[in-house]
Amino acid sequence: MEIMIGKDYKLTSDTLNVILNKRYDQKDKEGNVNGEAFKIIGYYSTIHSACNALIEKEIKDSDVISLDGLKKHVAGVKEQIFEALKSVKPIK
Template identity: 70%
Template sequence: MEIMVGQNYKITSDALNIILNKRYFKKDKEGDVTTDDAFKQVGYYNNLHSALNALIEKEIKGSDAISLDELKKHVEDVKEQIFIALKSIQPIK
């Protein structure tokens, strides 16, 4: 399984876990950002629901919102990205 959630997160899985991955940009020896980007595992979860809740929580903690209205808007945007990602999943036939 590989599901992109927005531009910065990807949900993958292995035999035992649902894995939340976050995009990062590689740097060269001089410390300059290269054009290559990759994903790092930021959490392992036993189900998709837990992984998506963790994604929302990470976004809340990393938000630079200075008011509850800004934070609410940010959370709504993240939930919309999740909704779009889940809609893209094709049913098994």
């Protein structure tokens, strides 16, 4: 499984976990950006728990200064998650 959430996050999986990954810039020894890659943020038992963790991470990392701003930020993250999950086909 590989589901992109927005441009900076993706969900992947192994046989036991759903894995939340975040995009980062790869740099060479001199500090020059030479590509992009993903690093693992965490392992979760369900897609639901991975998405909740993403929302929590975005809340903690946000620099908003009001509850209204935080509400809009969280709504944007949730919209990215909903859009990403639309591409998942149900198992028949």
